[in-house]
Amino acid sequence: MFSPEALKKRRTELNISQAEMARQLDITRQSYFTWESGKTKPNGQNIERLADILGVSTSYFESEYKIVETYLRLNTVNREKVEDYAEELLTVQEESNVIQLYSIKVIDDIELSAGFGESVYDESEFVEVFSDIDYSYDIATWIRGDSMEPVYVSGEVALIREGSFDYDGAVYAVVWNERAYIKKVYLEEDGYRLVSINPDYPDMFASAEDNPRIVGKIIGHFMPVVRG
Known part of the structure; x- marks a missing residue:
């Protein structure tokens, strides 16, 4: 050279x-x-x-x-x-030059739907995956579907910080009618409006009568480097 x-x-x-x-x-x-x-x-x-x-x-x-x-x-x-x-x-x-990997325990049988939702179970199985970033979070689970693309990709891990509704437009994990979702959430007078990033998906309305629950805010997401 x-x-x-x-x-x-x-x-x-x-x-x-x-x-x-x-x-x-x-x-x-x-x-x-x-x-x-x-x-x-x-x-x-x-x-x-x-x-x-x-x-x-x-x-x-x-x-x-x-x-x-x-x-x-x-x-x-x-x-x-x-x-x-x-x-x-x-x-x-x-x-x-060896990359340090950090272990993350992902709830394996509850998937936050970026599509139509998945059943929510009281008892959960966990799978270990690894990231090259040391995240601070409360719950980790899978993202499935394409309604939150291109930001949140199916197969990624979503990281949740437990808490209640904070402000309009933030992305939350929501349990509604025994299904779990990851959506942009807007507070309405009689419930929550759940909005997808992908414009092909219509908004959903989670009525207060159905007792929708905010699990927490999505504070990170990543594609696992290695799956255990």
Whole structure:
């Protein structure tokens, strides 16, 4: 890979200005500047011309040049030390790049419907899934259906913070007529209006006579990284 740092370093060592380099290369100063700034890189022919002007080999401009040059000057024993150390550094780097996963227990037999609703059971089974974000929540359950797309996608986990109705337009988990829903909720005089994000789905009205219950507000949602 072409190294703009190596180009600038060598030019500076020889006390050659960018304008003089551009003149010898028969290009504009701006074009030359883009090479040193890393915005563009010279083609093979121009790399050969740079090497000729600066008195170096074409490999000098490769970003790995300094490492390779130093390595080749080492004796066998020291080369082995370098190789061992490089392996240690690589191992540490790979370990530091491991993504930490956080366990989330999802209610597996109650699905918040993003469609027509699912039955609600008093006793629940849980399944363990994992996220790369450490969420703070009270209840986690599945989203099924497409009425809340494109924001809430079927197969995602919905995270609920338990509580009562807060304000119009927030997304809540609602239990109504023994079915559980995830909807935008609006308080009406005699009940709740449940609104889908997907315009293909009509609004629903949960009458106060049916005792609809706000389980809590949806405070997050994600597609599991791994399912246990």
